[in-house]
Amino acid sequence: MSLRKKTLDLLKKREQAQLGGGEKAIEKQIAMGKLTARERILLLLDKGSFHEYDLFVEHDAHDFDMGNKVLHGDGVIIGTGTIYGAPICIFAQDFTVAGGSLGFMHARKITKIMDHAMKLRVPLIGINDSGGARIQEGVNSLAGYGEIFFRNTLASGVIPQISVILGPCAGGAVYSPALTDFVFTVDKISKMFITGPEVIKTVLGEEISMEELGGARVHCETTGNAHFYAETESECFEQIKKLITFIPWNNSKRAKAFKAKEPKSIYKIDNIVPSDPKQPYDIRNIIKAICDGSDFFEVQELWAANIVIGFGRMNGETVGFVCNQPIVLAGVLDVDSSDKAARFIRYCDAFNIPIITLVDLPGYLPGVDQEHAGVIRHGAKLLYAYSEASVLKITVILRKAYGGGYIAMNSRHLRADFVFAWPGAEIAVMGPEGAANIIFRKEISEAEDPEKMRKQKVKEYKEKFANPYVAAARGYVDSVIEPSETRKLLLHSIEVSGEKNVQTPYKKHGIPPF
Amino acid sequence: MENIDKNKFKTLVIEGVAYSTLFTKKFENRKIWQTPNNKIITAYISGTIIKCSVTVGQKVKVGDEIVILEAMKMKNHIISHFEGVVKTINVKEGQQIPRGYIIIDFK
Numbered sequence: 001m002s003l004r005k006k007t008l009d010l011l012k013k014r015e016q017a018q019l020g021g022g023e024k025a026i027e028k029q030i031a032m033g034k035l036t037a038r039e040r041i042l043l044l045l046d047k048g049s050f051h052e053y054d055l056f057v058e059h060d061a062h063d064f065d066m067g068n069k070v071l072h073g074d075g076v077i078i079g080t081g082t083i084y085g086a087p088i089c090i091f092a093q094d095f096t097v098a099g100g101s102l103g104f105m106h107a108r109k110i111t112k113i114m115d116h117a118m119k120l121r122v123p124l125i126g127i128n129d130s131g132g133a134r135i136q137e138g139v140n141s142l143a144g145y146g147e148i149f150f151r152n153t154l155a156s157g158v159i160p161q162i163s164v165i166l167g168p169c170a171g172g173a174v175y176s177p178a179l180t181d182f183v184f185t186v187d188k189i190s191k192m193f194i195t196g197p198e199v200i201k202t203v204l205g206e207e208i209s210m211e212e213l214g215g216a217r218v219h220c221e222t223t224g225n226a227h228f229y230a231e232t233e234s235e236c237f238e239q240i241k242k243l244i245t246f247i248p249w250n251n252s253k254r255a256k257a258f259k260a261k262e263p264k265s266i267y268k269i270d271n272i273v274p275s276d277p278k279q280p281y282d283i284r285n286i287i288k289a290i291c292d293g294s295d296f297f298e299v300q301e302l303w304a305a306n307i308v309i310g311f312g313r314m315n316g317e318t319v320g321f322v323c324n325q326p327i328v329l330a331g332v333l334d335v336d337s338s339d340k341a342a343r344f345i346r347y348c349d350a351f352n353i354p355i356i357t358l359v360d361l362p363g364y365l366p367g368v369d370q371e372h373a374g375v376i377r378h379g380a381k382l383l384y385a386y387s388e389a390s391v392l393k394i395t396v397i398l399r400k401a402y403g404g405g406y407i408a409m410n411s412r413h414l415r416a417d418f419v420f421a422w423p424g425a426e427i428a429v430m431g432p433e434g435a436a437n438i439i440f441r442k443e444i445s446e447a448e449d450p451e452k453m454r455k456q457k458v459k460e461y462k463e464k465f466a467n468p469y470v471a472a473a474r475g476y477v478d479s480v481i482e483p484s485e486t487r488k489l490l491l492h493s494i495e496v497s498g499e500k501n502v503q504t505p506y507k508k509h510g511i512p513p514f
Numbered sequence: 515m516e517n518i519d520k521n522k523f524k525t526l527v528i529e530g531v532a533y534s535t536l537f538t539k540k541f542e543n544r545k546i547w548q549t550p551n552n553k554i555i556t557a558y559i560s561g562t563i564i565k566c567s568v569t570v571g572q573k574v575k576v577g578d579e580i581v582i583l584e585a586m587k588m589k590n591h592i593i594s595h596f597e598g599v600v601k602t603i604n605v606k607e608g609q610q611i612p613r614g615y616i617i618i619d620f621k
Contacts, residue, residue, distance in 0.1 A: 203586060205560045205612050222540065280523070280535045305538055329541060330526050330533035336540070362528040368547035402529070434529035 017055050017072040021096030029096055034167060034189055035233050037077050037092040037100075040127055044237045045081035045088065052079040054109045061103060064136040071097050074105040075130075078113040083244045086256070089117035092127035095167050099131035102173065106134070107144025114151040121250035123160040125240070128177060129167030145172045152179035157350035159250045162240060165190035165226070166233060170214075181347055182243060182299070183226040185216035186236050190226070192219055217302075224303045224336060242297055246311040246318045247351060254352050255318035261293035269483050273360075277400055277426065280326040283308050283358060286398065287321050290314075290356075290487045296321070299344065304336035305329075306365075309344040311353075315491050320348035323358035324409065326399075333405055334365040335378040342381035345389055354392035354494060357410040360399040362431060379408065380513040386414040388510065390502045394493050396486060397421040397468065397477065402431055412476045417500070418493045420486070421468035421477045428470075432462040552596040553620045560612045561585030563605045568618065572600045581605065581617055596620065 001009075018038065020026065029036055035043070041050055059066065059074050075097035080089055091110050093100040110126070117124040133141035155161055156179065163177035164184045168191045177183045177192070185192075193214035200206050200213070212218065219226035228243075230236035248255045267289035272281050288294035291312030298310035306329040309322050322341050324331035348355050364375065386393070386408070394417060395410045406427055410416045421427065429435065437444070440457040447453035464470075471477045481489055523534045565582040568574060574594050583590045598620030605617055 203560075205610070278531060278533050280533070326533075326535065328536050328538060330528060330535045332526075332528060362531065362533060365541075366528070367544065369544045372547075431529055431531050433531050437530060 014055065020072055020075075020094045021098070025096035034095070034129070036096065037094040037127065037129065040164075040166065040233065040237075041077060041079070041081070041090060041092050043234065044125070044240060045083055045090070046085065050079055050081035050090075052077060054078055054112065057105050057109055059103050059105045059137070061134075061137045061140070063138070066136050069098070071103075073097065074103055074109065075100050076102075076106045076109050078109045080113075080116070083241055086244055086249060087120070087122040088125055088244075089113050089120070089122055090125045090127070093130045093167070095129045095131075098134065100129050100167065101131045101134035102141050102144050103134040103137040104140040104144055107141070107148060110144075111147050111151055114148070114155065117159055118151070118155050121159055121252075123162065123244065123247070123249060124155065125162045125164065126176065126180070127164045127166055128169040128173065129165075130173060131168060132171045132173050142172070145176075148176050149179060152176055156181070157251060157346075160247050160351065162243070164236065164240065165192055165216075166236075167191070170194070170196055178225060182228065183219070184228045184230070184236050184240055185219055185226045186230045186233055187216045189233065190214075190216040190219070192225060220300070220302045222303070224300065224340060227300050229302060243311075246297060246313075247353075248318075251351055258292075258313060258316040260315040261295075261313075263289050263291060263487065264294040267294055269486060273399060273422075273424065273483075275424070277424075277431075280330065282327050283323045283325045283331075283360070286358060287312060287323060290490065291319070291321075292316065300340055304334075304340040306331055306334065307337035307341050309341060314354075314356075314487075314494055317494065318353050319494070320344060320353045320355045321358065322355060322410070324361040324405075326360050329365060331361040331400075332363060332365040333361060333379060333382065333408060334370055335373045335375050338375070338378045338382040338408075342385035345382075345385040349385075349389035349391045352391060354394065354497070355389065355410070356490060357393070357395045357416070359395060359397040359401050359406070359409040361402070361405040361409065362400050363402050363405045377513045379404075382408050383414065384510070384512045386410045386416075388504075388512075390500075390504065392494065392497045392500050393417050394490060395419045396490070397425040397427060399424055399426065400431070401425065401427045403429055412478075415502075417497060418489075419477050420479050420481050420489060421472065422483055422486075423468065423480060425468040425477075425480075426466040427468055427477065428465045432458045432466050435465070436461050553598070554616045555580050555592065555594055555596070555618050555620075557583060557592070557611050557613055557615045557617055559583070559585045559590070560615075561590065561610070563607055563609045563611065564589060566603060566605065566607055568600050568603065570600050570603060574598055574600060574620070583611075592617065 055073055057074050076093050078091040091113050161180035162182050163180040170193055174192045191210050191214050197208055197213055216229055220229040228239050269289040272285045287296045296310055296312045306325050308325045393410055412419050436457040444450050444454045468477050468480045472480055524537050525532045526535050561583045563581055564584050567579045578594050580592045580594050583592055601619045601621045603618050
C-alpha cells in the first residue's frame with residue numbers, strides 16, 4: 001500500500017474516531033442542551049490552535065462484555081492549544097462515549113496531559129462531563145481517579161488549574177474540580193454532588209432534584225464550591241478566556257502586562273462613601289474608581305457577598321482585590337467570607353499577584369449559628385493567609401476598622417507592606433456606641449440623665465478614637481491620604497516594590513486551620 | 515454605577531450599632547438556636563427500627579439504649595442523653611422513620 005493510501009486511511013480512521021460515540025449519541029447530547037466535547041474545545045481555544053493527542057487510545061478491559069465495546073479515545077479528548085496566545089493543556093470528557101465514564105485508559109490520558117502541563121509549566125483546563133466511574137472497570141476506575149487527584153494536588157500552586165463543569169460531575173469525580181483553583185459552572189448543565197438524588201432518597205428519604213442538590217446556582221450561591229456562574233456555555237468560555245488574561249502561565253512568571261488605562265470617569269471616588277458610617281455603599285464602585293479601565297473581574301460574586309474578591313489591573317499589571325462589602329451584612333467577616341478571602345489570598349500569593357485590601361467593616365457577625373459553625377477556625381484562616389503571603393500587600397482603610405476585623409484585614413501587624421487610611425477611617429477597638437457603653441458604664445448608670453450622658457460619652461469617644469490618627473501616631477498606618485490620591489499612591493507602591501523578597505523560617509509547611 | 519434599591523435595606527445590629535444593609539439568603543434562612551428539649555429522644559438519621567429496648571414506665575439513665583436503628587448499612591444503637599421515665603414510645607419494630615422523628619417522650 002502506498003504512503004498516500006495509508007494517509008487517506010489515517011484520515012478516515014481519524015474522522016471515525018472524532019465522532020466519539022456516533023451520530024445518535026451526539027444528537028442526544030445536543031438534545032440535552034449541551035455542546036459536544038470537541039465543539040467546546042474549539043470554541044474555547046484560539047482558532048486553529050488545538051492539537052489532539054491519544055485519539056486512538058483504546059481500553060483493554062474484558063469483564064462485563066467490555067471486550068466487545070469500541071470506545072473511541074476511551075471517552076476523553078486531550079491536547080494542547082492557546083488562549084489569546086497563552087499556551088494551554090486541556091482535556092474534555094466526551095459524554096457521547098460510554099457516558100463519558102472514567103476507565104483506566106481514560107484516566108491515563110488525563111494524567112498524561114496533566115503531567116505535560118506540569119512539565120511544560122502551563123495552565124491546565126479540564127472540562128468535566130461524565131457519568132462517573134466506569135463500573136465495569138472496577139478498581140481500575142478508582143485507581144484512575146486517585147492518580148488524577150494526586151496530580152491536582154501536586155500541581156496546586158505551580159500551574160493554574162481550571163475546571164469547567166459542563167455536565168454531571170458526581171461521586172468521587174467531583175474531588176478533582178474541588179482541588180483545582182477555579183471552577184466554572186453553567187446553569188442547568190453543571191451538576192456536582194457526592195451522592196445523588198436517588199441515593200439520598202433511598203437512604204434518607206429526602207427528595208430533591210439534581211438541580212436543587214448540586215446545580216450551578218447552588219454551588220455559586222450556597223456551597224462556595226464554584227467560582228463562576230454562566231447562563232450558557234458560550235458565556236462560560238468568555239469568562240474562562242478573560243480569567244486567562246489575568247493570570248500567569250505558572251508560579252515563576254508574572255501575569256501578562258497590558259497597556260495602562262485610567263479608570264472610567266463615571267466612578268468618582270470622592271462621591272461613593274456616605275458620611276454616615278451606618279449607611280452602606282457598593283465597594284465595587286470604589287474598586288472600579290481605582291483599577292485600570294474600571295475593569296474589575298469579580299470571583300465568586302454570588303457567595304459570601306459580604307466580602308468581594310477579584311482581579312483588576314493597575315498600570316497594566318494584574319492585582320487581586322480583597323474588600324469588605326458594606327452593602328451586604330454591613331461588610332462583617334464570618335465563616336464563609338473568611339474562607340472565600342483566605343483561599344483567594346493564597347492563590348494570589350502563589351502566582352505573584354499583588355493584593356490590594358480595602359477595609360470597611362464593623363467586626364465579625366455575631367450569632368450562635370456562626371459560633372457553632374466554627375467562625376473561630378474559619379476566621380483564623382484569613383489571618384493565616386494574609387500573614388503567610390509574601391507577595392506585595394497594600395491596605396487602604398476607607399472607613400470602619402473595629403477590633404478583630406482591623407487586625408484580620410491585612411493590617412500592618414500581618415505584615416502589610418503599605419497601609420493607607422482615608423480621613424474618615426475609624427480605627428478603634430470598638431465602635432463609639434459599643435465602647436462608650438462598656439468604658440463609661442459607671443458614669444452613664446450614675447448620671448442624672450443617663451441617655452444624655454451616654455450621648456456625650458459616645459461623642460467624646462468618637463472624637464478621640466474614631467479616626468485614623470491614633471493608629472497613625474503609632475505608625476500602624478503609614479499615611480493618611482485624600483481619597484482622590486488613592487490610585488496614585490497604589491500605583492506608586494506597586495512601582496517601588498518590584499524586588500520584594502521576604503525570608504521565612506524554614507519549615508516543611510505550616511499547619512493552617514484547615 | 516449600579517443603583518441600589520434603598521427599599522431592600524434591612525437593619526443589622528453589630529455591637530449596639532444599627533447598620534443599614536442587605537442580608538444574604540443564607541443569613542435569612544439560618545437556624546435559630548433552641549435549647550435542646552430534654553423530654554424527647556429524636557432520630558439523628560432516617561432508618562428502620564430494628565429493636566425497641568425500653569418499655570413504658572421504665573426509668574432511663576444517661577447512656578441507656580433506647581432503640582436499635584438500621585441506617586447506612588449499620589445497626590445504630592440510639593442511646594439516651596437524658597434521664598427520665600418513659601411516657602410514650604412512638605415507634606414499633608420494622609417501622610421506617612425520618613430524621614428528627616420523636617422516638618420516645620419522657621414524663
